[in-house]
Amino acid sequence: xxxILLQLLNGLDKGGAYALIALGxxxxxxxxxxxxxxxxxxxxxxAFCAVTLKSLLNLQMVVLDxxxxxxxxxxxEIKTPYVEKWFGEFGSVLLEYSVPLSILLAIPIMLxxxxxxxRGLIKHFYKRPHADQILVTFGLAIVMQEIVxxxxxxxxxxxPAPEIFAGSADVGAWFGMNAGAVxxxxxxxxxxxxxxxxxxxxxxxxxxxxxxxxxxxxxxxxETVGLMGIDIDRRFTIxxxxxxxxxxxxxxxxxxxxxPDYHMGMDFLVLSFVVVVVGGMGSLPGAVAAGFLLxxxxxxxxxxxxxxxxxxxxxxIIYLVAVVTLLVRPRGLMGRxxxxxx
Amino acid sequence: xxxxxxxxxxxxxxxxxxxxALSMPTFFHSKAYAANFTNAPxxxxxxxxxxxxxxxxxxxxxxxxxxxxxxxxxHINGEGDGGMLNTIKPLSxxxxxxxxxxxxxxxxxxxxxxxxARASAKRMIEKDGAxxxxxxxxxxxxxxxxxxxxxxxxxxMAGLTHSNDTTGKDKKRNGFRHxxxxxxxxxxxxxxxxxxxxxxxxxxxxxxxxxxxxxxxESIKNSTEAIGWNTVNAVRTPLGAGxxxxxxxxxxxxxxxxxxxxxxxxxxxxxxxxxxxxxxxxKVVNGKDFTIVVPLYSRxxxxxxxxxxxxxxxxxxxxxxxxxAGSKAFVKSFGQEYGFPPxxxxxxxxxxxxxxxxxxxxxxxxxxxxVVESLEGHKFDGAGNGATEYRADDHQCFKDVLVVKGxxxxxxxxxxxxxxxxxxxxxxxxxxxIFGGNLGACNAGKx
Numbered sequence: 001x002x003x004i005l006l007q008l009l010n011g012l013d014k015g016g017a018y019a020l021i022a023l024g025x026x027x028x029x030x031x032x033x034x035x036x037x038x039x040x041x042x043x044x045x046x047a048f049c050a051v052t053l054k055s056l057l058n059l060q061m062v063v064l065d066x067x068x069x070x071x072x073x074x075x076x077e078i079k080t081p082y083v084e085k086w087f088g089e090f091g092s093v094l095l096e097y098s099v100p101l102s103i104l105l106a107i108p109i110m111l112x113x114x115x116x117x118x119r120g121l122i123k124h125f126y127k128r129p130h131a132d133q134i135l136v137t138f139g140l141a142i143v144m145q146e147i148v149x150x151x152x153x154x155x156x157x158x159x160p161a162p163e164i165f166a167g168s169a170d171v172g173a174w175f176g177m178n179a180g181a182v183x184x185x186x187x188x189x190x191x192x193x194x195x196x197x198x199x200x201x202x203x204x205x206x207x208x209x210x211x212x213x214x215x216x217x218x219x220x221x222x223e224t225v226g227l228m229g230i231d232i233d234r235r236f237t238i239x240x241x242x243x244x245x246x247x248x249x250x251x252x253x254x255x256x257x258x259x260p261d262y263h264m265g266m267d268f269l270v271l272s273f274v275v276v277v278v279g280g281m282g283s284l285p286g287a288v289a290a291g292f293l294l295x296x297x298x299x300x301x302x303x304x305x306x307x308x309x310x311x312x313x314x315x316x317i318i319y320l321v322a323v324v325t326l327l328v329r330p331r332g333l334m335g336r337x338x339x340x341x342x
Numbered sequence: 343x344x345x346x347x348x349x350x351x352x353x354x355x356x357x358x359x360x361x362x363a364l365s366m367p368t369f370f371h372s373k374a375y376a377a378n379f380t381n382a383p384x385x386x387x388x389x390x391x392x393x394x395x396x397x398x399x400x401x402x403x404x405x406x407x408x409x410x411x412x413x414x415x416x417h418i419n420g421e422g423d424g425g426m427l428n429t430i431k432p433l434s435x436x437x438x439x440x441x442x443x444x445x446x447x448x449x450x451x452x453x454x455x456x457x458x459a460r461a462s463a464k465r466m467i468e469k470d471g472a473x474x475x476x477x478x479x480x481x482x483x484x485x486x487x488x489x490x491x492x493x494x495x496x497x498x499m500a501g502l503t504h505s506n507d508t509t510g511k512d513k514k515r516n517g518f519r520h521x522x523x524x525x526x527x528x529x530x531x532x533x534x535x536x537x538x539x540x541x542x543x544x545x546x547x548x549x550x551x552x553x554x555x556x557x558x559x560e561s562i563k564n565s566t567e568a569i570g571w572n573t574v575n576a577v578r579t580p581l582g583a584g585x586x587x588x589x590x591x592x593x594x595x596x597x598x599x600x601x602x603x604x605x606x607x608x609x610x611x612x613x614x615x616x617x618x619x620x621x622x623x624x625k626v627v628n629g630k631d632f633t634i635v636v637p638l639y640s641r642x643x644x645x646x647x648x649x650x651x652x653x654x655x656x657x658x659x660x661x662x663x664x665x666x667a668g669s670k671a672f673v674k675s676f677g678q679e680y681g682f683p684p685x686x687x688x689x690x691x692x693x694x695x696x697x698x699x700x701x702x703x704x705x706x707x708x709x710x711x712x713v714v715e716s717l718e719g720h721k722f723d724g725a726g727n728g729a730t731e732y733r734a735d736d737h738q739c740f741k742d743v744l745v746v747k748g749x750x751x752x753x754x755x756x757x758x759x760x761x762x763x764x765x766x767x768x769x770x771x772x773x774x775x776i777f778g779g780n781l782g783a784c785n786a787g788k789x
Contacts, residue, residue, distance in 0.1 A: 014585060071662060071670070072677020117607040153403035156611045158648035166622035183594065187620040188587070257619075258584055259611050259646050261397065267584050302588035304575065314588070315580050 002181040007299040013188045014194030015295025020250035022275040022287040024243035030219045030282040032238045035133045040269030041141035042244045046251025047260035050102035106248040114244025118237050151263040156259035161187040187256050278325045280335025294318045375709035380495040380787025381471045387444040396451040398546035400479040403687045410688035414695035415445045425675035429668040434703040440666045456486035463487045467494050481505030481554040488517040488525045495787015497710050499694035504685040506557040510777025515784045520739045521690045524558040527637045527657040528565030530743040530765035541570035545578030545596035550605050551578040558604045564729035574598040586613040599627040602635045611646035618650040642685045644758045651748030660689040669726040711784040735774040741769050
């Protein structure tokens with residue numbers, strides 16, 4: 001029972017990350033018809049917003065020690081972060097909470113990056129074949145990751161969660177199980193809750209606002225919305241920016257789980273495309289459902305008991321599910337007729 | 343007056359005498375080698391090929407290797423403060439290059455991919471005329487490039503490669519390794535683990551699913567089982583898995599009280615960070631405090647795991663905090679040149695370059711077969727690891743191995759590991775036959 005509960009939590013947590021990335025991918029595909037292979041890089045850029053903010057907050061005043069020397073003979077440097085020098089305790093709190101605070105930095109930056117990419121590059125490829133879109137966005141992803149690598153290096157950079165969320169919760173005890181039977185990291189539960197809030201927020205935005213209504217109408221019939229005098233292109237640009245923000249925020253909050261490096265976006269990209277395909281191209285609920293489904297399946301496939309029967313299943317399970325889904329339901333779990341079928 | 347007569351017999355006698363006279367130098371002087379070998383230098387300089395990861399996941403480690411190579415070239419050419427040239431004994435280098443020729447270098451990018459590494463090594467040998475290839479941050483790359491160098495007839499001085507296979511089943515006559523290996527890690531770590539955690543332990547291995555991971559798992563299992571530990575399970579994880587949560591959660595209730603992470607680089611950073619997040623270090627199992635072991639540490643990589651490395655045991659080839667004369671000289675040269683201390687990758691690459699140059703100098707030739715003969719069984723000291731020997735049987739260097747622990751109270755961003763024991767060479771030595779393989783014959787290639 002404890003093993004099942006643990007893997008369920010793992011799956012939900014993993015699924016939350018897949019769902020957030022796949023949500024943005026589906027949003028851009030559903031509105032703009034663009035197959036955006038740079039979406040994983042947007043996730044990575046979000047993560048590096050957290051790295052950037054921490055680096056800025058950690059800018060240090062350097063004083064040379066008059067007595068002590070380094071091992072190579074130069075004076076030892078005594079470093080104190082400026083924020084701690086200027087703001088004392090409050091400065092330390094800012095440093096401690098740099099990851100959640102990075103969301104405030106990531107939102108405007110990711111919006112700017114998203115709009116710049118859409119206006120500067122993607123819009124020229126609306127009427128081009130999907131193969132061209134894939135090539136250009138994949139190239140863009142490589143450019144973005146090489147820029148990040150040249151600035152931040154290739155090694156992962158640790159971003160610890162605030163101390164209050166650093167440990168693990170005794171989840172088993174909440175359900176009347178033995179103490180210590182099911183422990184789960186607090187931050188992973190924070191991430192799961194965060195994913196649920198963002199997903200609910202995006203759905204509410206599209207469902208309950210006029211802007212969202214127009215976007216949904218545009219997704220269904222772009223030409224007719226345009227003929228009604230609505231500047232649907234401008235709205236779609238904003239949607240691209242919104243997708244970038246979602247990916248960026250997902251990246252920011254994931255940094256305490258996975259120390260960010262320049263390649264982290266690529267690691268998620270392929271999985272996210274599988275999620276989108278399984279969920280159904282252009283279907284937002286499909287992307288979310290498939291994200292959680294595949295996350296959970298991947299976790300259970302990693303159980304030693306399962307691997308003893310099917311060796312290596314943990315590494316192929318999501319692709320196996322994708323194949324079966326496409327054979328049984330060629331449009332994916334919740335795919336719409338006519339999307340990517342021309 | 344006697345008349346000089348030249349007949350057929352006189353000509354034959356003369357020819358034989360002349361032949362014997364001409365063959366005298368090589369007959370009496372075994373170290374004279376032919377000049378027709380691959381990339382035999384003709385000008386006033388010799389070119390070495392530094393094949394390191396400049397892109398990809400190990401680019402930072404590759405960058406540090408390259409810094410060390412440049413420093414070694416500087417010192418060999420008589421520039422700078424000389425670094426370890428002042429401490430290594432015996433040493434034949436005179437600070438005027440190698441055999442009077444200035445050292446130049448070309449670089450290649452391995453990308454930590456075997457095919458890319460072979461392609462860049464091939465380019466450096468065939469196009470740039472590199473006499474020796476060195477570098478790398480992966481055993482897969484080392485084995486691939488070593489094979490290529492053997493075929494091409496140039497020397498390969500391995501960089502950071504820890505798999506037993508490099509000087510085991512895949513060893514080659516033209517290849518040499520200064521870095522230690524997985525067997526040595528196990529042999530050095532086991533006694534320290536026994537002293538710290540006792541004999542009655544249950545270990546759970548998470549292992550990167552490729553050649554290095556397999557050999558390390560095998561070596562660490564053998565060493566820990568020899569001290570009485572029980573191996574509960576050994577689970578293979580895909581390389582670059584990122585999120586290891588689904589592999590860590592089964593550990594929680596497996597009955598294991600030790601988690602051994604046979605991971606390196608990004609995998610090590612992520613699996614260790616996540617294991618700590620799952621509360622493994624705070625857990626008590628079988629009445630004992632749960633513990634984590636990282637058999638192969640890299641200071642550059644450990645930086646990525648932040649404070650999660652605190653108190654965790656592992657092994658390393660060398661560490662900048664060592665206080666012997668060789669280490670101090672190298673740290674001083676490197677630190678003054680670049681502003682931070684060198685990594686173990688930088689150290690092994692620096693030493694390999696110096697030792698190659700010295701071998702040429704001692705052999706009196708650049709001919710790879712002369713260099714091989716000069717390096718085989720060569721003993722030296724003053725390079726940071728105590729008395730060291732390139733064992734002739736497998737071209738593996740034998741020297742002291744460091745057992746380290748994540749520093750509880752680091753004083754700087756570089757002060758991540760503390761040396762807890764210097765394991766003597768005798769404790770990590772093994773019979774070369776146990777890993778199989780055959781060195782084969784030396785290949786000098788062709789002009």
